[in-house]
Amino acid sequence: xxxATTISAPAPPPAEDEDHxxxxxxxxxxxxxxxxxxxxxxxxxELAVWAGQSVxxxxxxxxxxxxxxxxAGLLEHADAGEVYIDAVATSHxxxxxxxxxxxxxxxxxxxxxxxxxxxxALENVMLPQMIRGLQRAQARARAAELLTYLGxxxxxxxxxxELSGGEQQRVAIARAVANAPRILxxxxxxxxxxxxxxxxxxxxxxxxVRASGLAAVVATHNLDxxxxxxxxxxxxxxxVAEIT
Numbered sequence: 001x002x003x004a005t006t007i008s009a010p011a012p013p014p015a016e017d018e019d020h021x022x023x024x025x026x027x028x029x030x031x032x033x034x035x036x037x038x039x040x041x042x043x044x045x046e047l048a049v050w051a052g053q054s055v056x057x058x059x060x061x062x063x064x065x066x067x068x069x070x071x072a073g074l075l076e077h078a079d080a081g082e083v084y085i086d087a088v089a090t091s092h093x094x095x096x097x098x099x100x101x102x103x104x105x106x107x108x109x110x111x112x113x114x115x116x117x118x119x120x121a122l123e124n125v126m127l128p129q130m131i132r133g134l135q136r137a138q139a140r141a142r143a144a145e146l147l148t149y150l151g152x153x154x155x156x157x158x159x160x161x162e163l164s165g166g167e168q169q170r171v172a173i174a175r176a177v178a179n180a181p182r183i184l185x186x187x188x189x190x191x192x193x194x195x196x197x198x199x200x201x202x203x204x205x206x207x208x209v210r211a212s213g214l215a216a217v218v219a220t221h222n223l224d225x226x227x228x229x230x231x232x233x234x235x236x237x238x239x240v241a242e243i244t
Contacts, residue, residue: 020087021048022182022215023072025240029080030067041067043238044081049215051182054206055233056226057219058243063235065219066187072217073106073185074098086182103132107176107214109186113168115160121147121171122156125178132179139178146174150204166197173205177212184209184216190225198225 030042041064049055059065070076071083074090083090085101093101115124125143130136147156150170160168169189176184186205190198202218202225209216218229226232232243 020084021050022086023047023049023217024084024087025068025072025081026084027081028068028071028078028083029238030064030071030076031079040238042071042078042235045235045238045240047072047217047233047240049183049217051215052210052213053231054209054216054218054229055231056229057217057234058221058223058226058232059219059235064238065235068235068240069185069187069217069219073108073183074102103179105181106183106185107179107181109169109172109176109184109189111188111191113160113172115168115171115175117160120157120159121152121163121167121174124160124171125174128175128178143174143178146178147171150174150208164197165193166201169193169201170204173201173208177208177214180212182213182215184214184218186216186218188219188221190220190222195222198222202228 025045025047028042028045032039032041045068047068057065057068067076071078074083074085078091085105090098090101116127119127122140122143125146126136126139129139129142134142144156147153150173152167152170155163155167160171163171189205190201193201205216205218206228208214220226234241234243
């Protein structure tokens with residue numbers, strides 16, 4: 001990677017009465033045991049993402065991209081530091097409280113779409129809404145609106161096997177934002193797609209972030225696609241570094 005990188009200086013914890021980021025990782029550390037040795041993946045990592053901002057996370061395999069996203073999304077506990085979601089510290093929350101935040105505020109998109117094969121595109125997007133308590137008619141209307149916005153108006157009744165790879169990922173994105181989260185975390189969402197399809201999916205994702213005011217962090221290996229996002233960061237020696 002030939003871009004210059006600068007290590008972000010540690011920032012103080014956000015105050016609730018300030019214009020704070022929706023996601024703030026402060027001094028985050030994460031270690032893994034490998035036999036008799038300890039592998040430091042993150043060592044005091046700092047990352048702040050504001051509403052309406054898209055951040056590309058560009059780093060080689062094994063650098064800790066997935067670990068960073070899992071910690072930011074409260075799927076994994078950090079060994080040190082703090083994760084703030086909308087200025088609320090989360091390290092001492094119960095599992096139930098963390099789950100509640102994930103359900104209400106965070107949407108996830110993965111490299112594989114993980115759509116339910118027996119349900120249509122429309123039904124896949126309706127399900128998380130109905131699980132949350134929305135009436136079927138309301139969930140259907142919301143799902144149809146999202147899928148239409150993502151260019152899938154003519155694919156509402158198609159099952160995943162009847163959709164292209166790019167269409168499947170767009171359905172997965174619609175499902176991730178169906179409950180109107182404020183944060184979107186995507187881990188190599190176009191890793192299984194060709195370049196042209198990847199660009200189309202990323203363009204759609206960027207449009208959605210800007211229109212809805214999401215704070216988005218997207219892990220990708222594609223520098224051309226990453227350049228289209230508001231910021232680019234990498235992970236170097238366990239720290240988050242801005243790419244300039």
